Amino acid sequence: xxxxxxxxxxxxxxxxxxxxxxxxxxxxxxxxxxxxxxxxxxxxxxxxxxxxxxxxxxxxxxxxxxxxxxxxxxxxxxxxxxxxxxxxxxxxxxxxxxxxxxxxxxxxxxxxxxxxxxxxxxxxxxxxxxxxxxxxxxxxxxxxxxxxxxxxxxxxxxxxxxxxxxxxxxxxxxxxxxxxxxxxxxxxxxxxxxxxxxxxxxxxxxxxxxxxxxxxxxxxxxxxxxxxxxxxxxxxxxxxxxxxxxxxxxxxxxxxxxxxxxxxxxxxxxxxxxxxxxxxxxxxxxxxxxxxxxxxxxxxxxxxxxxxxxxxxxx
Amino acid sequence: xxxxxxxxxxxxxxxxxxxxxxxxxxxxxxxxxxxxxxxxxxxxxxxxxxxxxxxxxxxxxxxxxxxxxxxxxxxxxxxxxxxxxxxxxxxxxxxxxxxxxxxxxxxxxxxxxxxxxxxxxxxxxxxxxxxxxxxxxxxxxxxxxxxxxxxxxxxxxxxxxxxxxxxxxxxxxxxxxxxxxxxxxxxxxxxxxxxxxxxxxxxxxxxxxxxxxxxxxxxxxxxxxxxxxxxxxxxxxxxxxxxxxxxxxxxxxxxxxxxxxxxxxxxxxxxxxxxxxxxxxxxxxxxxxxxxxxxxxxxxxxxxxxxxxxxxxxxxxxxxxxxxxxxxxxxxxxxxxxxxxxxxxxxxxxxxxxxxxxxxxxxxxxxxxxxxxxxxxxx
Numbered sequence: 001x002x003x004x005x006x007x008x009x010x011x012x013x014x015x016x017x018x019x020x021x022x023x024x025x026x027x028x029x030x031x032x033x034x035x036x037x038x039x040x041x042x043x044x045x046x047x048x049x050x051x052x053x054x055x056x057x058x059x060x061x062x063x064x065x066x067x068x069x070x071x072x073x074x075x076x077x078x079x080x081x082x083x084x085x086x087x088x089x090x091x092x093x094x095x096x097x098x099x100x101x102x103x104x105x106x107x108x109x110x111x112x113x114x115x116x117x118x119x120x121x122x123x124x125x126x127x128x129x130x131x132x133x134x135x136x137x138x139x140x141x142x143x144x145x146x147x148x149x150x151x152x153x154x155x156x157x158x159x160x161x162x163x164x165x166x167x168x169x170x171x172x173x174x175x176x177x178x179x180x181x182x183x184x185x186x187x188x189x190x191x192x193x194x195x196x197x198x199x200x201x202x203x204x205x206x207x208x209x210x211x212x213x214x215x216x217x218x219x220x221x222x223x224x225x226x227x228x229x230x231x232x233x234x235x236x237x238x239x240x241x242x243x244x245x246x247x248x249x250x251x252x253x254x255x256x257x258x259x260x261x262x263x264x265x266x267x268x269x270x271x272x273x274x275x276x277x278x279x280x281x282x283x284x285x286x287x288x289x290x291x292x293x294x295x296x297x298x299x300x301x302x303x304x305x306x307x308x309x310x311x312x313x314x315x
Numbered sequence: 316x317x318x319x320x321x322x323x324x325x326x327x328x329x330x331x332x333x334x335x336x337x338x339x340x341x342x343x344x345x346x347x348x349x350x351x352x353x354x355x356x357x358x359x360x361x362x363x364x365x366x367x368x369x370x371x372x373x374x375x376x377x378x379x380x381x382x383x384x385x386x387x388x389x390x391x392x393x394x395x396x397x398x399x400x401x402x403x404x405x406x407x408x409x410x411x412x413x414x415x416x417x418x419x420x421x422x423x424x425x426x427x428x429x430x431x432x433x434x435x436x437x438x439x440x441x442x443x444x445x446x447x448x449x450x451x452x453x454x455x456x457x458x459x460x461x462x463x464x465x466x467x468x469x470x471x472x473x474x475x476x477x478x479x480x481x482x483x484x485x486x487x488x489x490x491x492x493x494x495x496x497x498x499x500x501x502x503x504x505x506x507x508x509x510x511x512x513x514x515x516x517x518x519x520x521x522x523x524x525x526x527x528x529x530x531x532x533x534x535x536x537x538x539x540x541x542x543x544x545x546x547x548x549x550x551x552x553x554x555x556x557x558x559x560x561x562x563x564x565x566x567x568x569x570x571x572x573x574x575x576x577x578x579x580x581x582x583x584x585x586x587x588x589x590x591x592x593x594x595x596x597x598x599x600x601x602x603x604x605x606x607x608x609x610x611x612x613x614x615x616x617x618x619x620x621x622x623x624x625x626x627x628x629x630x631x632x633x634x635x636x637x638x639x640x641x642x643x644x645x646x647x648x649x650x651x652x653x654x655x656x657x658x659x660x661x662x663x664x665x666x667x668x669x670x671x672x673x674x675x676x677x678x679x680x681x682x683x684x685x686x687x688x689x690x691x692x693x694x
Contacts (some may be wrong), residue, residue, distance in 0.1 A: 021662065105618035274668045275366055277657025314650060 004204060005265060006037025007195045008056055014190040015052035016045050017183070018176035025167040026053055026141065026280060028263060030201070031208055032257035033138040035120050037105075037155075037286060043204045044169045050101045057201060058194040059098035059137065061167040066108035072115035079128045090127050095119050098135060102142035106152040112158050116140065120162040137201060157245075157289065161309070164254040165279065166286035204264075211260040212270040216315035220273065221259070224280060225252045227308045228288055236311055239304055242294035255283045273314040281305050339367035339424070340374075340400075342455070350461040353413050354472040354503040355563040356534040357460065359386075359406040368398040371432055373448065375423035378406060383416040384460075385409040386532045407530050409503055410462040417457040424451045466568050471560035471652065473502010473534070477571035485579045491520060491544040492578060498571070499538040502562075504528050510554050517547035517578075550580045643690055649674045649683060652690075663693070 005027070012023055022038060026049065028038040040048055047063065054061030064075055077093035087090055094100070095116075105113055119125050123134045142163065145152055160166075172180060183189050195203075223234070229246030231239035257277040263271045288301040341365055347358040365372045388406035410416055425448040432446065458491045465472065475498050482493040498505040500693040504526065511519060525540040545553070556573040639659070646652040656664045667690055673679035 272672050274653065274657060274672050277668075280657075306658040310655060314654045314657070 002204065002207075002264070002267065004196055004200060007288070011192050011195050012049065012052050015190060015192050016049045017174050017180050018172040019045055019049065019169065022046070022049055022167055022169050024137075024262075024265065025165050027049065028261040028279065029139055029141070029164055030057075030133055030137060030259050031205055031264065032164065032254075032261045033137070033139075033205070034254055034257065035142070036161040037160070037166040038141060038143045038169055039146060039166060040143070040169030041145070041171075043180060044171065046141070046169065047101055047103065050099055050141045052192045054099045055192040056194060057098075057196050057198070059198070060135075061099045061101070062094040062097040063101040063103055064094050065103050066105050066112065068107060068109065070108045070112045072112055075112065075115045076119070076125050077127050088128070090130060090132075092127075092132070093125075095125055096134065098137055098139070100138075100140045102140055105142040106144040106155055109153050110156050110159075112148040113153070113155055116142075117159060117162060137198070137205075160286045161248050161250050162288060165258060165282035166287075167282055208257075208260055208264050209270070211263050213256070213260060214271070214315065217259075217273065217276065219270055220257070220312070220315050221252060221255050221276060224255070224276070224284075225310060227262040227312060228284065228304070231308070234308070234312060236307065239307060242291055242297075242299050242304060243288060245289035251283055251287050255280060258283055277309060277314075280309060333482075339370060339426070340365045340424075344458060346458060346460070347675050349459075349465060351410055352463045352472065352561070354409050354411065354562040356502075357408040358532055359408055359418065359458075360405040360538075361402075361406075363400070363402045363404075365398070365400040365646065371398065372400045373425040373427065374400070374402055375421075375425065376402070376404060377421050378408075379420065379421050381418040383410065383412045383414075384515065385411060389530050389532065405532060405534070407535070408460075410460055413462045413464040416460050416462055418460065419457045422453040422455050424453050426451070433564045455647070465561050466559075468559050469561040469568065470507065470558050471498070471505045471571070472563065473500055473505070473560070474562050474564065475500030475502060475505055475560055475571065477558065477573070479573050481576065481583065484576065485581070487581050488548050488583050489546055490580075491546045494543045494545055496541040496543070496573065497538065498541075498558075499536075501536045502535045504535060504537045505539050507541075507558070511543070515551075515554070516549075517545045517551045517553075520544040520546065538663055545578065546668045547578070547580055550578060552577050605644060637694060640691055640694055643687060643694075646687065649681070651684075652683075652687065664690070 006023040008027070009023065016023065022045075025036050025038075028034070030053070040046065051061060053059075064070075073093070075093050076095050077091050079088045080091045081088055091220075102116065119134060119138075120140055123132065123136070123138055125132050140163075144155065171177075194274075225247055227234045227236060228243060228251075231237065231243065255276065259271050259276045261267075262278050266275065268275070284305050285301040286302060290299065290301060290304075342364070343362040345360045345362075348355075351357050359378075361376065363374050363376065377388070386406050386408045388404065389407050390403075392403040394401040396406055408418065427446060427448040431448070453473075477498075478497045480495045480497075486492050496510060498507075506524065506526065521541065521543040525542070526537065527539075528535055528537045545551075553573075553576040555575045558571040559568060561568045642655055643652065646655055649671045653668060653675060656668050656671070667686060670679075670681055670686060674681045674683075
């Protein structure tokens with residue numbers, strides 16, 4: 001594995017105990033320029049993780065707590081009238097940062113969630129008639145409560161599609177919990193130091209481009225994508241009635257990039273089917289729109305993805 | 316002096332004209348008879364006709380209530396052509412007192428404008444405004460009726476016929492004998508307080524009469540049914556009943572009669588009805604307690620077995636092989652096993668995946684059976 005990545009993981013482990021899945025997901029997002037949606041109950045070190053990542057990279061970090069009365073201008077900024085010289089000036093919102101934590105994104109209605117659409121895709125923000133570019137790297141890590149909770153709004157499909165991966169965070173193991181408890185009580189968490197500069201991060205991102213992916217694996221990715229749209233074509237007739245919409249073209253790009261990043265994080269110079277298998281659930285699960293029948297039967301997207309991976313032969 | 320008188324006369328004529336024209340309408344009363352008999356139907360019609368066509372005119376008219384007469388409005392026809400209101404009212408009146416009676420009226424003239432009418436109908440249902448009118452109470456002179464008295468002892472007024480029905484004429488002591496009297500015809504509604512005379516040697520049970528009436532310009536057509544029942548210990552006679560009626564149309568009196576009827580009542584031996592045994596044995600065995608107990612037991616057993624069946628179901632599930640284990644066992648080569656492990660979103664198999672990858676893509680040699688065995692042990 002790359003020495004810098006090992007250093008980065010070591011620094012993060014000073015502040016975050018366990019949660020390898022979330023850390024791995026964040027690193028994949030950071031290296032492949034994608035955004036991460038994290039679903040989990042409160043108290044699973046989501047804020048701590050991204051804060052630690054910002055410190056370890058020496059990047060600017062901002063957090064927005066999404067609430068039902070939040071307005072788009074609270075996020076992107078607004079034009080402010082100056083009565084002294086009768087002019088308008090731009091007040092930039094918290095979007096202007098490198099690492100953005102959109103905490104409990106589904107507590108705000110869709111109009112506010114949609115304020116992130118432009119910046120997530122185009123890496124730019126338009127306030128009034130002026131457009132501003134966002135500095136690279138730019139990563140949005142949004143957290144959401146499970147939809148079953150009260151007072152939450154489901155994210156629109158267009159918004160969900162802009163997240164490279166959706167990671168479901170689970171509780172720590174008992175051993176990890178014990179360590180958290182001891183360190184938390186004694187306040188003995190070590191301070192996270194900067195171990196990677198922006199230039200070094202850009203170098204790592206460039207290295208990702210040199211990771212080889214075989215044509216057969218590219219074809220395998222396309223087959224996985226197609227199987228979500230037309231399961232019957234791959235002998236998965238029983239899945240057809242459970243899927244309303246398959247994944248979008250963004251999913252194929254993100255799966256391709258995420259598989260490369262995963263291979264890179266594993267210290268390989270080429271992608272294997274297992275790299276795709278490691279990330280396919282995270283890339284697909286928020287993009288598959290389940291049918292009413294599937295929801296009524298209690299089938300979730302992960303089960304459908306598992307079935308597809310199990311059925312399609314690997315190269 | 317003559318000049319002055321002439322001026323006063325001209326002024327009076329001019330003033331009268333103004334007063335008349337200020338009414339803005341004409342009215343015309345008509346009574347079909349002036350000297351009816353007591354409780355004989357009288358038809359009153361009133362025609363109101365707008366004469367001032369420059370205004371929008373509306374009316375509120377009704378007869379004033381009085382103890383001297385009863386009335387019913389039976390028809391109203393209104394011609395609502397533009398600025399030319401014409402209303403035709405028809406009333407049915409029954410004088411309740413003989414001698415001279417006065418029919419008094421309440422008339423309200425309501426003047427409004429076209430704009431006000433248009434506004435009252437505009438807007439949605441939440442925005443309807445009341446019609447703004449200028450109301451003037453018009454005093455109409457009362458009409459007189461000279462009401463003639465009826466022949467003595469007359470009970471019903473009109474043209475009626477009486478029918479009666481006994482369900483049976485033979486009964487046991489105290490058994491009720493249903494009896495129904497029906498009076499129908501046209502005239503003043505035949506409602507009688509006491510159809511049968513009091514102090515008869517039987518007990519009378521009676522319900523409120525069932526009345527059906529329909530008013531029209533021909534008078535009132537009515538049908539009144541008196542449901543009753545008679546009961547007695549001994550045989551008895553229902554004496555003839557005679558009701559004197561008067562038909563004002565033919566001005567002739569007539570009688571409605573229920574003829575004498577004998578009822579035969581048979582005695583019942585009261586002694587057989589009295590139970591003389593203390594604590595008599597039940598006529599049949601009472602098994603209801605046992606059947607209740609049995610039903611409780613059945614319900615309990617059903618609930619108990621249902622609970623057990625859930626437990627059996629769980630046991631069966633637990634006994635069933637883990638499908639994932641079965642799938643692992645069915646894998647014949649490294650590729651199929653790797654594919655299976657990839658389909659599970661779990662980092663638990665990361666080491667196994669790496670071993671299989673090395674075997675497949677890195678030419679490393681592995682013991683496939685051992686890998687499978689380790690996997691099964693992990694599960």
